[in-house]
Amino acid sequence: MSTVLIKALEKRSSRSEYSSYKKIVEQINVIDFSKLSEGNLLNKSTELKNKLLQGHSMDDILIEAFALVKEAVKRVLALTAYDEQIAAAIAMHKGKLIEMQTGEGKTLTAVFTAYLNGLTGDGCQILTFNDYLAKRDAGWMGPIYKMLGLTVGYVQDTMNIEDKRQAYLCDITYVTAKVAGFDYLRDNLCYDKNKLIERPFNFAIVDEADSIIVDEARIPLVIAAGGVDNDNTLYITMEAIKKLKPKVHYDKDEYEKNAFLTEAGLNAVENMLGIENLYAEENYKLLNEVHNCLYAMAMLKKDVDYIVKDNIIEMVDEFTGRVAENRHWPDGIQAALETKEKVGINSKGRIMSQITLQSFICLYKKLAGMTATAMDSAEEIREFYNLETMAIPSHTPCIREDYGDVIFTHKEAKYKALVAEIIKIHATGQPLLIGTCSVKESEYLAEELKKADINCNVLNAKNDELEANIIEQAGTLGAVTVSTNMAGRGADIKLGGPKEIDRDKIVTLGGLYVIGTNRHESLRIDKQLRGRAGRQGDPGMSRFFISLEDDLIKQYGIDRVLPQIIRPKNQDEPLPSQRIAKKVSQVQRIVQGQNSDLRRVLWQYSSIVENQRFQVYKRRCEILLDTNPFNILEEKNPKIYEELFELLGAEALKDLEKQVALYNIDDSWADFLAATATLQEGINLKVIGGKQPLQEYKIETAKMYEQLQQYIQDRIIQDFETMELSMEGVSELKARIKPPSSTWTYLVKDNTILDALSLIFFGSAGTSAAYLLGAPIVAAILVVESFVQKIKHKEKN
Structure with a gap:
């Protein structure tokens, strides 16, 4: 069908x-x-x-x-x-x-x-x-x-x-x-x-x-x-990476989603760091640092992907354009970025637990x-x-007019025409809402409008209450509002504002006029922007001003696939051909499908550990809530159990067993997460000796998880066997197995993994790229083997 x-x-x-x-x-x-x-x-x-x-x-x-x-x-x-x-x-x-x-x-x-x-x-x-x-x-x-x-x-x-x-x-x-x-x-x-x-x-x-x-x-x-890991060579590595030249020492894949060293770049890095072989076993930590520093330098742009405020790196959400509170890149890249901007490494810490939304x-x-x-x-x-x-059908049919895209050869012409359009419309009093793609672009546009004596409200920072109040006023007579993205702004735009002052006049002017300055990768984001006009049967209009130099078009090579006959040299006038607009829409659909496929693959990876996490948390919850008897000490070492029973009594011993068990579950699970995180970096490799990366990941995580349960049990018993069987010994044990004195939360932008997967499934970065991107799997397997050996050593003793 x-x-x-x-x-x-x-x-x-x-x-x-x-x-x-x-x-x-x-x-x-x-x-x-x-x-x-x-x-x-x-x-x-x-x-x-x-x-x-x-x-x-x-x-x-x-x-x-x-x-x-x-x-x-x-x-x-x-x-x-x-x-x-x-x-x-x-x-x-x-x-x-x-x-x-x-x-x-x-x-x-x-x-x-x-x-x-x-x-x-x-x-x-x-x-x-x-x-x-x-x-x-x-x-x-x-x-x-x-x-x-x-x-x-x-x-x-x-x-x-x-x-x-x-x-x-x-x-x-x-x-x-x-x-x-x-x-x-x-x-x-x-x-x-x-x-x-x-x-x-x-x-x-x-x-x-x-x-x-x-x-x-x-x-x-x-x-x-945990605290900051001061034992790192990031500063030295970053200084070396900063000396590399694009196209000479490193390049980007065809989707511009990842960066990789060329042969010349690899030789230069090895010379600057004073090592013979970056891929030698003893250099795997350094190899990851090089990869992270290169990604931070080549791929992450200040005032687009992040801002620096009060000496702290703050990520900019790619969908909302606002500062993403408590959000990090994976720790290695976050630390590299902090080193790049010389703000001090604040991101290091031991991950105790995690779950995807x-x-x-x-x-x-x-x-x-x-x-x-x-x-x-x-x-x-x-x-x-x-x-x-x-x-769900609208209560009143939508009468908003969605005009075709106005397409220019280059950004300068686009902005020139955009500012002219805003000046013309603003002179009539019709309210304008302009949606941009980045903080940098919104601030540039606001500056250009200021030169034209047009004041505008700019929304690109994390202040939800203030932003909601500004959005409420975006439909008032003469309002000009520039926003990085409209998703989740949390306020309705009524013509004339909340009190609908001058509503009739604004209706005669055509309602709210929404302008997009770029097409997004997701069609839904464009629709969210358009949807701010024409609420509940109100009049409204929308239009996108784009250029062949915009990120979406350059990143996905739309300009390269255009026939020469419709690809003129730079000009100030908009391009008349609708074939370009069709290509843009086609690429949007392709990219949206590609991102969906990548999320699907990522789900296959993460679901493996998620299923394991569910089992570990279920057992932890049973112990915490006393819903499933926990008597491992009595089973494994009845002699110590009897002595502690005499010393503490049934209830106190039960509480001690519970605390020892919970501590060792948490601590071992943190070790497990660290090992699987390093293993996950290995998905950057396209081919692992002809094997499927997902299958390799399943095998390795299954091997680790198979050992984890016994490892936790052994650690619990060891804590009791090595303690002094006295009240002083009990106090010392309790002091050692306390929960973390302080924790902090953040979100990880795991697009670096997504980017790597795009290489595997949708493109090739060349031999050098495969060599560099494949190297982390070596490090990952070393970590896995180390984890397993640690357990085996424990079993022998």
């Missing part, structure tokens, strides 16, 4: 399902609770909760529950929910990811679904895009839940443990996916069950779902402990989501999360 036919059948099925939801909406609208007092509304809500306790399903009470919410919304917010919002809420209750256009009221829609699922008492979490939105939405929608007898809370990254625990215990909790994930990791380092923050994961509604579960799905959340979100028993752009990634979302995507 063809893909086209499958999609046609799915579309027909989706329409049929939506029609069934509309019939339920009609039944909801028939119910009139307007004459009930607030007390009787609460009583009705309690009645529905009791029905669930008596064995009724949520579907049995859905119609009455949604009718209650609809009435509460009227009383609290003085709003009447649209039929489309209620239908979308039904779809989410059924476990769908719904696509609703910007301005259609997703925040309110979620309340219906959250209330119904919150009645069970098992908790419903609404995973927002940032802390500001979690706090805002909980405060905004909270009175609705409270009127109906449900508790509501929100979690902020900076909250103390007790405040977080109370928020998680609420029926409805607003929290970012990242904070919830970090709290999960902290709980898995906890030694006292009374200090656990979160409860079992029940139901989650993911807001801005495509950004969280597609764009950021592969980002590992990391919790680390994708794996974390899959922990919930039930999942739903909402976003403005999901259909383009529907297949990937279905595959990874078992979530079906459904498009």
Whole structure:
């Protein structure tokens, strides 16, 4: 069956399902609770909760529950929910990811679904895009839940443990996916069950779902402990790399996703570092440093990929264009970057635990989501999360005009025409929203507009509350707003601003005019930008100004595949040919598919360790919560057990055994993560002696994990066998096996792994590249063998 036919059948099925939801909406609208007092509304809500306790399903009470919410919304917010919002809420209750256009009221829609699922008492979490939105939405929608007898809370990254625990215990909790994930990791380092923050994961509604579960799905959340590793040669290595010349000593692969040494570069590096063979076994650490330093120098651009603020490297999110809080590149590259900018190495630390956002979100028993752009990634979302995507019709048809791209030969001509267009439109008073691709570009454009005496608001920093307030004003008469990206900005753009001043005049001018200065790799990002205009039937327009020198076009060689006849020399006028625009759209689709394929391969790699992590954490949780008896000491060394029993008593000995076990599980798991991380660097190799990299990775991690369980057990027994059997000995042991005194969290941008995979599956970087990129697998295997030998040595003794 063809893909086209499958999609046609799915579309027909989706329409049929939506029609069934509309019939339920009609039944909801028939119910009139307007004459009930607030007390009787609460009583009705309690009645529905009791029905669930008596064995009724949520579907049995859905119609009455949604009718209650609809009435509460009227009383609290003085709003009447649209039929489309209620239908979308039904779809989410059924476990769908719904696509609703910007301005259609997703925040309110979620309340219906959250209330119904919150009645069970098992908790419903609404995973927002940032802390500001979690706090805002909980405060905004909270009175609705409270009127109906449900508790509501929100979690902020900076909250103390007790405040977080109370928020998680609420029926409805607003929290970012990242904070919830970090709290999960902290709980898995906890030694006292009374200090656990979160409860079992029940139901989650993911807001801005495509950004969280597609764009950021592969980002590992990391919790680390320990201090700075001062034993490094990074400074010397970086100074050597800085002396290399592009095209002479190093080059980039055809997709410009990775850098590699040429033969001349390899010789130069070896001479500068005073070594004979960079690939010798004793130099594997140095080899990784060279690779990391080269990547930091050649691939990461200041004010595009990162900024330096207060002597700290801050990553710029490639999708939002804002500073990504608590985000790192993998530690080796992060440290190389810190060395490059001479800010001091602050990133070193021992990773105690980690989980990808994708794996974390899959922990919930039930999942739903909402976003403005999901259909383009529907297949990937279905595959990874078992979530079906459904498009919800707009309450009022969209009348926005999306104009064709204006394409120029070079950037200078593009910016000249762009500024001229902004000056012309601004003179009429029509509000303008300009979306750029980088912090550097947004600041350049703002400077050019300043020269033309046009003041504009620039959004490219991490201040969500301030940004939301600025976005709210982006639709006012004469407003000019420059933003690096509109995903997750968290505010609706009404014509005339929140109070809709001068709305009629702005309507006659054509509404909000959205301009994109570049095409993104993802079509969804472009759609998110366009979607800011034309909300709820408002007029609006959008257009992209692009050039043949833009990153997307240069990186993927669109300019090289254009026929000579339509590739003129530099000119100020736009290019008339639509063939170029078609090529751009074609490449976007190819790149989006390529990135999806790469995420799929990465999932195959990470799922191996994720399955192992799940087993380790499950056993750890059993020990912590006393749900599975733990008596290894009594089984393996009954003599020591009896002596400690006499010394401490049953309860104290049980607590000591638990602490020893938890410490050794955590410590051994940290060793395991370090070894697998080094092994994962080995996927940079295209061919390992003719073997498949994924298969090699499976074999090596399986070998390590097979030894891990016995290794943990041996370490637990060794701690008891080497301790002094006295109260003083017990105190010394407890002092040594304490949990980390301090930890910190961050996210790892693992695109370096993604970049390496692109070489394996989509391109070739040449012999030198294969030689350099393949070398880390040698180091990885050495680490694996070291890990296994360590265990074997332990077994002998």
